[in-house]
Amino acid sequence: MSQDRPQTPVLDRVRLPSDLKALSDRELQQLADELRAETISAVSVTGGHLGAGLGVVELTVALHAVFDSPRDKIIWDVGHQCYPHKILTGRRDRIRTLRMGGGLSGFTKRSESPYDPFGAGHSSTSISAALGFAMARELGGDPGDAVAVIGDGAMSAGMAFEAMNNAGHLGKRLFVILNDNEMSIAPPTGALSSYLTRLYSEAPFQDLKSIAKGAVGLLPSPLQEGARRAKDVLKGMALGGTLFEKLGFSYVGPVDGHDLDQLLPLLRTVKQRATGPVLIHAITRKGKGYAPAEGAADRGHARARFDVITGEQAKSKSNAPSYTSVFAKALIDQASRDDKIVAITAAMPDGTGLNLFAEQFPRRCFDVGIAEQHAVTFAAGLAAGGMRPFCALYSTFLQRGYDQIVHDVAIQRLPVRFAIDRAGLVGADGATHAGAFDIGFMASLPGMVVMAAADEAELVHMVATAAAHDDGPIAFRFPRGEGTGVEMPERGTPLEIGKGRMVAEGSRVAILSFGTRLAEVMAAREALQARGIAPTVADARFAKPLDRDLILSLAREHEALITIEEGAVGGFGSHVAQLLADEGVFDNGLKFRSMVLPDTFIDHDSPAAMYASAAMSASDIEARVLDVLGAARLPARA
Template sequence: MTDLAKTDRPRTPVLDRVTLPSDLKGLSDRELRQLADELRAETISAVSVTGGHLGAGLGVVELTVALHAVFETPRDKIIWDVGHQCYPHKILTGRRDRIRTLRMGGGLAGFTKRAESPYDPFGAGHSSTSISAALGFAVARDLGGDPGDAIAVIGDGAMSAGMAFEAMNNAGHLGKRLFVILNDNEMSIAPPTGALSTYLTRLYTGGPFQELKAAAKGAVSLLPSPMQEGARRAKEMLKGMAVGGTLFEELGFSYIGPVDGHDLDQLLPLLRTVRARADGPVLIHAVTKKGKGYAPAENADDRGHARGRFDVLTGQQAKAKSNAPSYTSVFARALIDEAGRDDRILGITAAMPDGTGLKQFAERFPRRTFDVGIAEQHAVTFAAGLAAGGMKPFCALYSTFLQRGYDQIVHDVAVQGLPVRFAIDRAGLVGQDGPTHAGAYDIAFLSNLPGFVVMAAADEAELVHMVATAAAHDAGPIAFRFPRGEGTGVEMPERGEILPIGRGRMIAEGHSVAILSFGTRLSEAMAARESLSARGISPTIADARFARPLDRDLILKLAAGHDALITLEEGAVGGFGSHVAQLLADEGVFDRGLAFRSMVLPDRFIDHDAPYAMYDDSALNAAHIEAKVLEVLKIGQLDRRA
């Protein structure tokens, strides 16, 4: 690989000749191998500047080169599942000049994005969607839509999700020409779990094993030479053994593999052969290594999955110092504390033990921790079964991933009134991961469910209390949400207190206008109050704590004692503020002349940027709260003079 120690930018003489994938057609196979080395170096260099998902992209460099060299993109559609691995693809598809703007405001998205390039035929951000989308492209092609082949590139972790198998089953039934590349790196974000992982491991630890339906027809000579002997062996072995690609063959796919996903001498002739001959769905099982070619990533526990800016030579990440713990770590410690006193408390995650804090919980209580893989629907119903069986399951999911289990939340949890505890991480806007990962909708889609308790922590101390409250609540489902990042630095309690259900708290008494906050915008409301005090205005500030059930007494008291009431939340319209408005309308408060405003996320998807900038774009920072107070008091717009 190019020596990155000699320069800030690697030397890339072959890559410099590539602007679009069509430029790969004029390169020899030897040059394509050199291109792969340079592409890996360029990816490392770029992510060292921007931060981002490193390991996944490094694992598919050769595969990226091979796909673009063999297929005719963008006529042929490469659909990257999730999109963590798409940075090398972006470099080869006309975006190299902007690759050092990844995940920055106004820069390239960290995932594939249709609006960004015609080479991104389908947007991603969540896993296990690629095969369904690719099948849609294939059927559209055969019905007179966009021409070209559809190629889904899906990881072994994403393949464990039910949606992937639903798509495989349908694709096999339809028999359409379709290519699925199973990128098997033995690791998604966390080590894989489940029977499928064991099955795939058995395939490539049992020795060379490749099979193509053409081999059974005597066409072994059409295969790349390294695979010919394996194909002959496969033909014999398949006569009496239920191994190899049997699972995929039964779903109607021609199975090829496992093949070395880092060996272009295998990948190039293989892809050329199947592209020329395939007449139905084909699955190519490529074994790769996450973080390939960069030792700090290869040696990391997560194989370099997500990185901040880092030093290329050492791999050392630059991290901002903070005196406050992260919300995720606070949740983990609080849950461990509660579980130490109650052996019925369990932790469930869907392939995100690090991100949700359950890795620490698992270290203390391994038999009470369950990573179900990328299967949020199963996670929710599994938790429902545990709750029905007398346990206290905490289902810890990011807000954006909880969306994937909504039917199960309604049907299996809420309708039955089961006491599942939902710990909702990454609530609100999450920064560089952008709209696919924003936690914008959980307030709305949970607080409309009968019997649900929905809480939001205003700071890290409140989060500790909400963990304790959830642990003690056996009357039905309960959820609490908290954001990504560090807390506010408040004094932490030694032990969580059980909060009275549906009761908020007064923070600061004032007059004329009241601000009722739900979640961590409370600190911004307090900053706005401090600024307004220079104008002689002292709003009342209250922390709702609960979106369901609402604190009726607190809300009606605020409405009766003030000329105006403003609600504030890190969620979309239809959430906390909407429920408050419904209560006020039902009670006839608006008839008495109360001015009411609800500050929510805007009715649009918000592009990636720094979190503060995203909240600025959403008009939810202190200056916007101050302006809203002045608006409802009819004093005029905020004076922005120095």
């Protein structure tokens, strides 16, 4: 939605972070106000992650005013909060292309700017990366300081603590900003969140604010006396910064992350005096300064385009439900008849639809925080204990728990059900969130059952299939977005394991589809019929175990067989090729082609445009059929 752009006289003077050095502290405050307005205006046009960026506006200004990027490396964990950073680092003229094809990435990206020293898209990597930069500096690599900005939700992941433990052991100069807004994507869960809350919940925040402000000027060396400062500043609090100090960090805070009068002198002091690792605990508010975001349940985490005045979002209209909501409702239906069904997710209850499950079965739904490794093994323990767990994760988040899938689930043949959301290309989030690899890494495991839904009705049946399957692990994948609008069953019916289905009878060439490319296959078939070619079409349903009878029948009865899937090489098509080779089918002259995602990471765009660039649209399928039959030059019938 188009709005008038805000007036930004100070921001207009800033082209790069070095321009902030010429501004007074009062002008920096005005700059922060203008930067917030510009961020709101830009995201209203493009959509994207709003609340996280609004929560770090003052912190972004303070970091760029004090540190010297790109010599100093400022690493934004996840990257949801990086839009204000992009505006200040020479990309303001392109900020209204965020997440669009050919435009700016919604995350930090090394190839986009020297001010993005480390790419991100998944959480909890910043401290490890910053420590790497710090050690590279010590060993004669790139100079400059390393600053990691990590949210309280991301801090709950084990990787963050692994990095802090190593950083404390190495003892090198390193800055970690804990951006504590009591909220990741969903409200944070777990003991760490409670610990952070207790750090400042026992005293009025305004008192803390004034105490912290005074302490900055009083202590000549706050970092050398980090433990004492934490006790002095937070007098009366039970815990202080003990946890972080035990990990080897000097702890400073908490401080008001929206008060530049606190942030600027504090950052200047630590930059001047730090000799080892320092953690600065900043309290912020997600969505700060924009009432519709502050008042939203998710604080404006991910938004469609919206009206700046009202905050009303521009939502696309569809007659079909989203795959995620179909999964959630189907799982709720199964759980209503089976009290052993439980659900697990890792900080994405809304994204996976498990918020709906939690409303119905609060005792049987577990959000474990940003901890996918734990989520998988926790699910394995539940399965070993006699429950029927559904572990619902995005495809790319499931990658983070792969060792646990292998070691704790597959080897033990535990019946964990993996609901793999965001399978295939996902659009504006780009390569970091594209579910390209799960078919390959799941189907390679002995005893694993791997399904893909061709449409939303098939997804309902696959949820029922998973619920009924107690003989080892099982996975089913489905994409982001709306379904195809097919008629929905009242209740799911378990499918026969390893059996596909015929969709359309034809001749000469057979197309075997795995997943939601089936709609594009049928569109291609219609176009081919105008040329006098009517391919046979089948829906594989299973990548493992394969439907041997169906595949071998298609191979024997056709000149050519084409597989198609929304995944990378090494997945479904590779398994089919292995079967055909083992059975000697290629000796009979079968022409075989496999349509998979190309061997590259595809940049963000609309899903349709991304699949077109991957040569997997209906027209590409049509062209592949014509090519394999040697009929590319045949004219279409009138």
